[in-house]
Amino acid sequence: MSGKTHVQTTINGEHTDFLCEPRQSLLEVLRDVVGLTGTKEGCNDGNCGACTVILDGRIVTACLVLGVEAEGAEITTIEGIASGGILHPIQQAFLENAALQCGVCTPGFILASKALLDENPNPTEHEIRFWLANNLCRCTGYDKIVRAVLDAAATMQEV
Amino acid sequence: MAKSAWPEANRRKQIGARIARHDGPPKATGAARYAYDMNPKGMLFAKMLQCPHGHAKVISVDASAAEAMPGVAMVLVEKDKDGEFPATTFDGAIIATVAATTEEIAEEALSAIEVEYEMREVITNDREHGLVSGRAAETGDAATVMDGAEVVSEGYYGLPTITHCCLESHGQVCEFRDGELYIWPSTQNVSGYAGSVRTAADLPNEKIHVDVQYMGGGFGSKFTAGPWGTACVEIAKATGKPVKLMLDRAQELKSAGHRPSNFGTVKIGLKKDGTITGFHSDVWGTNGQGRFAQRAMPYCLKEIPNIYTRSQGIVTNRGSVQAWRAPNHPQAAYLTMSALEDAAAKIGMDALEFLKKNLVFGDVDRKDYWAEELDIAAEMIGYASKAHPRGDKTPGNIKRGIGISFHLWGGKGGASACDLTINPTGTVGAKIGSQDLGVGTRTCIAQVAAETLGIPIDMITVEIGRNSYPASGASGGSTTIGGISTSTRDAATKALNVIMANVAPGLNVAPDKLEAWDGRIQEIGNPSNGLSWQDACKSLGQMALTKQGSNPTEDGTELTTADVGGVQMAEVSVDIETGIVTMENFVAVQDIGLIINEKLAESQVHGAMIMGVTWALYEECVYDATTGKMLNPDMEFYQLATLGDIGNFQVKLMDGEKYQSRGVIGIGEPPAISPGAAIGNAVANAIGVRVPELPLTPDRVLQALNEGGMV
CATH class of the missing domain: 1.10.150.120 ([2Fe-2S]-binding domain)
Structure with missing residues (x-):
C-alpha cells in the first residue's frame, strides 16, 4: 500500500484533478476515479486497443500508462469527441x-x-x-x- | 381487422430499410453503460484465484492472511456440494474469490492465499486417435461403404479448440437492496438469467432484477451466470455491499468457454465422372470434461447413398466448452468440404463443377438454393477467369487459389413476448425482455412497430434488457430476430385493431376495411376517408392501451421459419517461401427470410466472416502437455485478425419474394460456418497440397509443402 498522488490534467478540455495510487493505470483512473467509463478495458496489456485515448496529441492505450504519468497532460477520451450534443x-x-x-x-x-x-x-x-x-x-x-x-x-x- | 401476416412488398416502408442502429449514438459517444461500467456507491471489487494446474486436487486453502488484510471484505473459498475442496480439471478452475475495497487490494489478497495441491495426471492431447475415451457413436457399415467406388479419396483434417474471446469479458455487478437482488450481468439471456443465480441468492425469480442495456459479445458463451456470477452474488449477499466481478483477459480465455476441437479422417468414394458413391468419416475431438457431441457428417450432403460415420470424444484437461457460434457446424463443414475438394482434385475435376454435380445429394430444403448461390458467388469472385486446377503454376513464390464451402442453419424465431403500448397522444412504447448482442434488437423492434402502425419510426420508444419486461428467449441459435419481430408485429396488430374498432363507426366503415398507412387510419382504397394517427389515438381517452403479442402467435400465424443456406468463396495468396497466407477476396452469399434491416443483417455476415478468417488463420488454444497450462491466454499470443488481415469482403443477401415469403429468419450464425473450409480449400488450390489442420499458420503451410507440395 502506498499513498495517493495528486495529479492535475486536462481531460476533454476541462481541468481535472484526481488522486491515484502510483500503481493505478490511466485506464483505471479514467473509469473508476474520474467516472469516464466510455474508455473500455479489453485486455489490459496493450494488445486490443479498446482503451485507446489521445494523450498530448498521441494515441496511447490507457492500460499501459500510469495515472501519475498523466500529470500536466491533455487527454481526449470518447466522451470528448462529440461537441454540444453534435456527433463528430x-x-x-x-x-x-x-x-x-x-x-x-x-x-x-x-x-x-x-x-x-x-x-x-x-x-x-x-x-x-x-x-x-x-x-x-x-x-x-x-x-x-x-x-x-x-x-x-x-x-x-x-x- | 388488421392481420399480423407480413405486409406485401409494396406496402413496406420500414421493414427492409437500411436504417442506422438506434443504439449507435450511445455506443459511439461512450454513454452506453455495460456491466463493466456499473459502479454503485460502496462497491467491492472481486477477483478470483484460479488453479494454475491442468489437473489437481486441492488439499488445503489458507486464506487467513488474505482475510486479515485491511480493505479485504471477504474471501470465499470454493467447496463442492459435500463441503470438500474440489478436484480441479483445467488451468483456470476457481479456487477462491476475494472481495476488497479496491482492485489492487483484492489482487494483493489473492497472492496471500496459500493453496496446497496434489497433482494429478494431465491430458491435453486431443489430436491422437489412440487417446479416445468414452463410447463411440457409429452409423452405417464401414465394410461396404466404399463398394462401387471407382476412385477413393482419403484425407486427414483437424481444427483445434478455440475460445469466444468476447471483447467484454464475462462477469457482473450485483447488489442486494431491501431483500431483493439487482444485477447487471453481461449476458445473452436476460429473461432466463435469474434462474442461474436463484440458488446463490436464495430468492425467487421475481425478486431478482436483471438489467442488461448493453453487452459486449457472447457468441454462445453467456447464457448463465457461471461460477463467477454465483460467487459474486454470494459475496454481495454476505457483505451487504455491491460487488463487481469481471473476468480478466487471461481468465476469460482459459475458463469462459471453448469451441470443441475436431480431428478425423474422411474417405470419399466416387465414380470417374465425379459422382459421389460413398462417404466414410472417423472423427474425434474434445469438449474438455464434457460430452462430445456427435458430428453431423457428412455436412450438407446427407443423401449420399452409402454413409459410414464414427464419432468419439476425448476427455481432456482443457477449458470447459460453451456453445460457440453455430455449434458443431464449422467443424463438420471443415471436415466435409475439405474432403470434397480433395476428391475433386484427385480426379482432376473443377471444384465448382464437382460440387454442383453432387448437390443432388444435398439437403432437400436447400439444394436448389445452394445451386443458385454457387453461381452467384462464382460470379462475384470472378471464378471463371481465376479458377485453376490444384496448384497455381504461375512462376514465383506467390501462389493464388480459390476455395468453396457451403452451409445450412435453422434460424427460426424463439419464444418472445412484447408489450406494446399506444398512448392517447399517438406515441408508442414497446417492451421486450430480450437483449442486444449487436444484432440491433431495438432498431428492428422499432421498425416492425412503426411499419405495423403506419407511423414514423421516431414515434416508437423501445425498452429491452430487463427481466421485468415480457419474457423473451436467450439469444442463441439465431433465434432473436424472428422472435422479437413476430411478438412486436403481433402486439402492434392487436393494439391497432382496438384503435380501428374505435374509429370505424365515425368513418362509417367496418374496421376490417381500414388500414394504417402514412400516419393515418384510413379506408382501404379510399384514403380521403380517414383521420390522422394522432386523432385516431385520441379515441383512447385518458388511458393508454397495452396489448401483448407473442411468438408463437396465439392465432397460429407463422411469421418466422427456419432452414437457410449459404455459399462462401475465398481467394487467397500464399507465399511458399514464408508460408504466410494472405486473404485477397472473400465472398459470402447468404439466403435469409424477410429482411427487417438490411444494413444490420449485412453486419452480421461481415462479423461472421471476420471471425472465420480469424479461426482459419490465427486462433488456437495452445496447452502445455506436461502441466496442462494454457500457454497463450492473452491477446498478444491468442491472435485475432486485425483490420489489415482480412482482404476485401463482398456480401450478397438473397432477396425477393421467394425468400421474403418464408418470414423472418435469423442469420447470426450461418455465415460463421463456412470460412474455415473455404479458406482451407483456397490454400490447397493455391499451393497444390492440403494443409490438414487449422489455423493455417506459416509453419503448417511450410510443413505441408515440405511433405508433398506440388509446387
Missing part, C-alpha cells in the same frame, strides 16, 4: 456505415481514427488499415470501419 463526423460515419455492433471496441477505434485524420486528413485505404491494425474488433466487420473512416475523411475535407 467520425462518429456519424461509424453509425451510417454500420461500423459497430456490440460497441466495446468502438471508442478505441473512433479515437484512433481521429488521431489518424488529425495527422493525415486524406488517408488511403491502405494507410487506414495500417493505422487501425492496433485495434481489435470481435463482432462487426473491419471492412465497414474502413468505409466509415474514408467517409469521415471526405466529409471533414468538405467542411
Whole structure:
C-alpha cells in the first residue's frame, strides 16, 4: 500500500484533478476515479486497443500508462469527441456505415481514427488499415470501419 | 381487422430499410453503460484465484492472511456440494474469490492465499486417435461403404479448440437492496438469467432484477451466470455491499468457454465422372470434461447413398466448452468440404463443377438454393477467369487459389413476448425482455412497430434488457430476430385493431376495411376517408392501451421459419517461401427470410466472416502437455485478425419474394460456418497440397509443402 498522488490534467478540455495510487493505470483512473467509463478495458496489456485515448496529441492505450504519468497532460477520451450534443463526423460515419455492433471496441477505434485524420486528413485505404491494425474488433466487420473512416475523411475535407 | 401476416412488398416502408442502429449514438459517444461500467456507491471489487494446474486436487486453502488484510471484505473459498475442496480439471478452475475495497487490494489478497495441491495426471492431447475415451457413436457399415467406388479419396483434417474471446469479458455487478437482488450481468439471456443465480441468492425469480442495456459479445458463451456470477452474488449477499466481478483477459480465455476441437479422417468414394458413391468419416475431438457431441457428417450432403460415420470424444484437461457460434457446424463443414475438394482434385475435376454435380445429394430444403448461390458467388469472385486446377503454376513464390464451402442453419424465431403500448397522444412504447448482442434488437423492434402502425419510426420508444419486461428467449441459435419481430408485429396488430374498432363507426366503415398507412387510419382504397394517427389515438381517452403479442402467435400465424443456406468463396495468396497466407477476396452469399434491416443483417455476415478468417488463420488454444497450462491466454499470443488481415469482403443477401415469403429468419450464425473450409480449400488450390489442420499458420503451410507440395 502506498499513498495517493495528486495529479492535475486536462481531460476533454476541462481541468481535472484526481488522486491515484502510483500503481493505478490511466485506464483505471479514467473509469473508476474520474467516472469516464466510455474508455473500455479489453485486455489490459496493450494488445486490443479498446482503451485507446489521445494523450498530448498521441494515441496511447490507457492500460499501459500510469495515472501519475498523466500529470500536466491533455487527454481526449470518447466522451470528448462529440461537441454540444453534435456527433463528430467520425462518429456519424461509424453509425451510417454500420461500423459497430456490440460497441466495446468502438471508442478505441473512433479515437484512433481521429488521431489518424488529425495527422493525415486524406488517408488511403491502405494507410487506414495500417493505422487501425492496433485495434481489435470481435463482432462487426473491419471492412465497414474502413468505409466509415474514408467517409469521415471526405466529409471533414468538405467542411 | 388488421392481420399480423407480413405486409406485401409494396406496402413496406420500414421493414427492409437500411436504417442506422438506434443504439449507435450511445455506443459511439461512450454513454452506453455495460456491466463493466456499473459502479454503485460502496462497491467491492472481486477477483478470483484460479488453479494454475491442468489437473489437481486441492488439499488445503489458507486464506487467513488474505482475510486479515485491511480493505479485504471477504474471501470465499470454493467447496463442492459435500463441503470438500474440489478436484480441479483445467488451468483456470476457481479456487477462491476475494472481495476488497479496491482492485489492487483484492489482487494483493489473492497472492496471500496459500493453496496446497496434489497433482494429478494431465491430458491435453486431443489430436491422437489412440487417446479416445468414452463410447463411440457409429452409423452405417464401414465394410461396404466404399463398394462401387471407382476412385477413393482419403484425407486427414483437424481444427483445434478455440475460445469466444468476447471483447467484454464475462462477469457482473450485483447488489442486494431491501431483500431483493439487482444485477447487471453481461449476458445473452436476460429473461432466463435469474434462474442461474436463484440458488446463490436464495430468492425467487421475481425478486431478482436483471438489467442488461448493453453487452459486449457472447457468441454462445453467456447464457448463465457461471461460477463467477454465483460467487459474486454470494459475496454481495454476505457483505451487504455491491460487488463487481469481471473476468480478466487471461481468465476469460482459459475458463469462459471453448469451441470443441475436431480431428478425423474422411474417405470419399466416387465414380470417374465425379459422382459421389460413398462417404466414410472417423472423427474425434474434445469438449474438455464434457460430452462430445456427435458430428453431423457428412455436412450438407446427407443423401449420399452409402454413409459410414464414427464419432468419439476425448476427455481432456482443457477449458470447459460453451456453445460457440453455430455449434458443431464449422467443424463438420471443415471436415466435409475439405474432403470434397480433395476428391475433386484427385480426379482432376473443377471444384465448382464437382460440387454442383453432387448437390443432388444435398439437403432437400436447400439444394436448389445452394445451386443458385454457387453461381452467384462464382460470379462475384470472378471464378471463371481465376479458377485453376490444384496448384497455381504461375512462376514465383506467390501462389493464388480459390476455395468453396457451403452451409445450412435453422434460424427460426424463439419464444418472445412484447408489450406494446399506444398512448392517447399517438406515441408508442414497446417492451421486450430480450437483449442486444449487436444484432440491433431495438432498431428492428422499432421498425416492425412503426411499419405495423403506419407511423414514423421516431414515434416508437423501445425498452429491452430487463427481466421485468415480457419474457423473451436467450439469444442463441439465431433465434432473436424472428422472435422479437413476430411478438412486436403481433402486439402492434392487436393494439391497432382496438384503435380501428374505435374509429370505424365515425368513418362509417367496418374496421376490417381500414388500414394504417402514412400516419393515418384510413379506408382501404379510399384514403380521403380517414383521420390522422394522432386523432385516431385520441379515441383512447385518458388511458393508454397495452396489448401483448407473442411468438408463437396465439392465432397460429407463422411469421418466422427456419432452414437457410449459404455459399462462401475465398481467394487467397500464399507465399511458399514464408508460408504466410494472405486473404485477397472473400465472398459470402447468404439466403435469409424477410429482411427487417438490411444494413444490420449485412453486419452480421461481415462479423461472421471476420471471425472465420480469424479461426482459419490465427486462433488456437495452445496447452502445455506436461502441466496442462494454457500457454497463450492473452491477446498478444491468442491472435485475432486485425483490420489489415482480412482482404476485401463482398456480401450478397438473397432477396425477393421467394425468400421474403418464408418470414423472418435469423442469420447470426450461418455465415460463421463456412470460412474455415473455404479458406482451407483456397490454400490447397493455391499451393497444390492440403494443409490438414487449422489455423493455417506459416509453419503448417511450410510443413505441408515440405511433405508433398506440388509446387
